Amino acid sequence: MPARSLTALTVLLSLLLVGCGGPAAQPSSESPTSQETTEAPSPVSIPDTHAGQKVQWIIDMLESEADATADQWEAELDPTFLAEVSAQDVTDLVNTNLRPARPFTVTNYQGTDNEATATLQGTLGEPFAVSVSLGPDQKITGLWFGPPTNIEFQEPTSIDELSERLQNLPGEVSALILKDGETVLDIDASTPAPLASIFKLYVLLAVGQSVESGALTWDEELALTDELRSLPSGELQDEPAGTRVTIRDATRKMISISDNTATDLLIDRLGRESVEQAVADSGHHDPAALRPFPSTGELFTLGWGDPEYRERWNSGDEAERRAVLDLIAGEPIAVEASAITGDPVWGDGIDWFASAKDVAAVHQTLQALDSAEIQQILAANPGIELGQWSYGGFKGGSSLGVLTGSWLLKDSDSSATVVLLYRGDDTEAVSGQLQEFFGLAQAAIGLVR
Structure with missing residues (x-):
């Protein structure tokens, strides 16, 4: 078992409290x-x-x-681990995304004296695995949380086999793999699909553009209000009104732990029109598909609030949809996290929509900003192991009936983009493919290298 650092937190959002590109099958903006x-x-x-x-x-x-x-975590983590991931980051992520599902039952354990993987089942969500590797002094040198290892999973050995396995998933798949500008795999890569939390890349782009123009600074502070408090995933939703967070920290939370409230603070500060302009600037094939651009709180209200909102959104043109958002604006979210259940709502146009090619384009536009801050933010949580790639910018997400993942990969002499968008009308069927989906994503990253 190779030593692994802290990853797969976006995956965990999908596994545990279930929500929005932000609840990701958990709490995410989805x-x-x-x-x-x-x-x-x-x-x-x-x-x-x-x-x-x-x-x-x-x-x-x-x-x-x-x-x-x-302090408790730092005492158990090896200095080599702490050089990459801080004890505070581990603490925040574990407390926010794992502990709410306690108590846990260990349903599988495999390991040696210094390496082990255990599968835990909590009272919420899907089971997850925890893997540890220990150094000579028994401190943790590798720590990983993610989907349980599926002993029946057979890694595809070619792009053709990968393509076949993706297309055999019970639902609809769009996939795109590019390497050095050349198409390696294209499965309906021009077909619009619900993004779940991948939509946050567009908010990140709007932030980057505003910092570049001088309209924002990374150190500017935003204040949490009850009106902008969204549902999980994330942690800001649990903070008191008046809590202040910098643009930098809000953006990091939005990408690394898919914090929905951080996302909505940023959209409010930027203005909806700035995010819509970022969509157009990214090269989206149909920017009107993301106009108007809803916040996560607005999306929850559209999907699970007053049924009239959902009906008007589904049947309305852009002007009508903006009118619906005007009705929602300015009020605290009236939807409880426990209400986010049932059938997927993306079929009624409630999500953020783009093709795999559009997602690849926004990744490339973000890299073109040449911002060290943005590159670090995107690389904070690579989602899965990067293998031989030295850099991986990642954003994924999940919501009812949706699993998505996107990676921008680089090393000293090559670059690649991997985008997988998976959706289906059967929520249970889609969520049951978590291991296969992320296993195939891991394989894609290895095969393209």
């Missing part, structure tokens, strides 16, 4: 859905090895009465 386990999983024991003891310590932290602290 659709947070609360999900109860209907059948108790069978527990397995954790062996008394060094790795087993460390896995048990992590479980104890997850199930503790109080949130874990950065």
Whole structure:
């Protein structure tokens, strides 16, 4: 088992509290859905090895009465790990995205004395895996949270096999793989599809453009208001009104943990029209498809609030849709996270829509800004392992009936873009393909290299 650093947090958003490109099958701007386990999983024991003891310590932290602290994590993390990921980042992500699903049952365990992977089932969402690798002093050198390892998963060995496996998923797939400007794989890459949280790339582009023009600075502070408080995923939704966050930190939260409230703070500061202009500037094939550009809170209200909003949005033109958003604006969100359930709403036009080619284009436009800040923000959470690629800018998402992932990859002499957009009318069928979807994404990143 190779040592792995902290990744797959976007995946976790999809696995746990279920929500919106921001709830990602959890809480994300998409659709947070609360999900109860209907059948108790069978527990397995954790062996008394060094790795087993460390896995048990992590479980104890997850199930503790109080949130874990950065000091507790720092004492267990090796300096080589801390050089890449801070103890505070680990603490925030674990407390926000994992602990709400406690208590946990260990349903699978595999490992040696110094490396192990355990599968945990909580009271919310899908099971997830935690993998640890230990150094000579038994400190954690590798830590990874993500979809459970599927022992039946067979990694495709060619692009043709990858294409076939993607097209065999029970739903609709759009996929695009580019390498050094050449098309390696194209599956309906020009077909518009719901993006879930990938839409946040357009907000990021608008931020980058505004900083470049001098209209914004990274250090400018935004104040949280009740009117802009969205649903999970994220953490800002739990902070009191008046909490201040810089443009830099809000943008980082929007991309790395798909924070929906951070996203809405940014959209409010930028102005909806600035984000819509960024969509056009990115080369979207039909910018009108994202006009008007809803916030995450507005999307939750459209999909699960007053049914009249949904009907008017679905049947309305741009002017009518703007009128609907005007009705929603200025009021705290009236939808509870527990209400984000049922059938997908993207079929009624409620999501953010773009093709795989459009997503590749916005990634490339972001890179063209030549902003070290933006490149760092995109690389903070690569979603899955990058293999031999030295850089990976990532944004993915999930919502009811939607799984998406997009990567901009670079090394010293090559670059590639991988975009996978998967959707279906059957929410359970789509969510049941998490392991296959992200396993194929991992394979795509390796094959294109």
